[in-house]
Amino acid sequence: MWQKLYTVKNSAKYLSDMHDHLLVYSRSKKHWKRNLFPRTENAKENYSNPDNDSRGDWTTNAIQARNYYSLGTYEIVSPQGRVHRPPVGTYWRISEEAFHQLNNDGRIWWGKNGNAVPRVKKFLAEAKAGVVPATWWGYADAGTNAEAKQEVRELLDENTEIFLTPKPEKLVRQVLTVATSPGDLVLDSFLGSGTTAAVAHKMGRQYIAVEMGDHAVTHCASRLRKVIQGEQGGISESEGWAGGGGFRFFRLGPPAFDEQGRIQPRIGFDVLAAHIWFSETGTPWNGGKGSPLLGIRDGRAVALLYNGVLGDKSPHGGNVLTRTTLALIHEEITETGRGFDGPLTVYGEQARLAPGTLERERIVFKQTPYDIEARA
Numbered sequence: 001m002w003q004k005l006y007t008v009k010n011s012a013k014y015l016s017d018m019h020d021h022l023l024v025y026s027r028s029k030k031h032w033k034r035n036l037f038p039r040t041e042n043a044k045e046n047y048s049n050p051d052n053d054s055r056g057d058w059t060t061n062a063i064q065a066r067n068y069y070s071l072g073t074y075e076i077v078s079p080q081g082r083v084h085r086p087p088v089g090t091y092w093r094i095s096e097e098a099f100h101q102l103n104n105d106g107r108i109w110w111g112k113n114g115n116a117v118p119r120v121k122k123f124l125a126e127a128k129a130g131v132v133p134a135t136w137w138g139y140a141d142a143g144t145n146a147e148a149k150q151e152v153r154e155l156l157d158e159n160t161e162i163f164l165t166p167k168p169e170k171l172v173r174q175v176l177t178v179a180t181s182p183g184d185l186v187l188d189s190f191l192g193s194g195t196t197a198a199v200a201h202k203m204g205r206q207y208i209a210v211e212m213g214d215h216a217v218t219h220c221a222s223r224l225r226k227v228i229q230g231e232q233g234g235i236s237e238s239e240g241w242a243g244g245g246g247f248r249f250f251r252l253g254p255p256a257f258d259e260q261g262r263i264q265p266r267i268g269f270d271v272l273a274a275h276i277w278f279s280e281t282g283t284p285w286n287g288g289k290g291s292p293l294l295g296i297r298d299g300r301a302v303a304l305l306y307n308g309v310l311g312d313k314s315p316h317g318g319n320v321l322t323r324t325t326l327a328l329i330h331e332e333i334t335e336t337g338r339g340f341d342g343p344l345t346v347y348g349e350q351a352r353l354a355p356g357t358l359e360r361e362r363i364v365f366k367q368t369p370y371d372i373e374a375r376a
């Protein structure tokens, strides 16, 4: 739970809404390991060393608790002779034997006068390297909505509030601290003002960020460019952010397939070519010259006969693998000047070459649309 406001809103009609929820999911509890928050200077301030203990600064924990403990009802006598029993309704939470062991090791604090209810010393040097994340995140660590709006205004030099509930950089930092390590990949499929990408960048995480609105360009990309230049808002100062790195900006093409996995009837050559090239090679297609040869990669050429790419407007024209269309593909291959003589994969409506010919010429024919893999 995140405390998104630091003060009650007097204008609230009913109750002042001061918090939001963060939902935490994992594939399985077994696979998820949370990180600790770094111990802040504030947290260290709770430790001191009033008795000059050689083990350094310490704080204390109570030894009584409300939970029933059958061995936790013994009497304790303080160094000054005062007898202590667990306060009414509580039990010592350690056994008498464990208590004496701690006392012999100088780990019991009896107060300045040596007579107080005993407490167990907890040394800073022995404390965990970090602080266990709790389910409650206060604004001091996680920031507020108002801070987030200010961050966006400063970055984008504007007063209009495009985002009603932007998240402060500190909040996203808390999330990424608990759930990721440097170099991990972060996905935000609703990027909004770009906070997740900006924070991931400053924290040395990789990221994929998706945004459908025009603000992908006007806000997100422009914010990330400022981050790269070393902007000093949000978490920059505390992270020691000085700029650097980079990102790539892609625009999503029109969908190549409908919900049933059929090729969209009016899909253009370039869109289908990009899809086929990616599914064959796992790499983005750099565009072609309106010719059927999509490219040569990893010792294999890939060609697509689609939409009358050869300029033949007759039915099936330019979409069928014949001696003529094959010759044109070979011409294209020769024109690349790479002396390529390897196998060829051709996508088309139909092949008019005999199976033996295809095999001899090391051609794999794939029929559109059936052999095109639609991504789920």
Ligand SMILES: C[S@@+](CC[C@H](N)C(=O)[O-])C[C@H]1O[C@@H](n2cnc3c(N)ncnc32)[C@H](O)[C@@H]1O
Binding pocket: 163, 165, 166, 167, 189, 190, 191, 192, 193, 194, 195, 210, 211, 212, 213
């Ligand atoms: C509430 S905003 C996210 C705000 C963000 N948490 C922040 O701090 O800036 C949600 C964003 O998701 C975008 N969005 C909604 N549906 C989307 C979709 N299907 N694909 C990509 N972006 C989408 C909206 O344009 C909007 O910018």
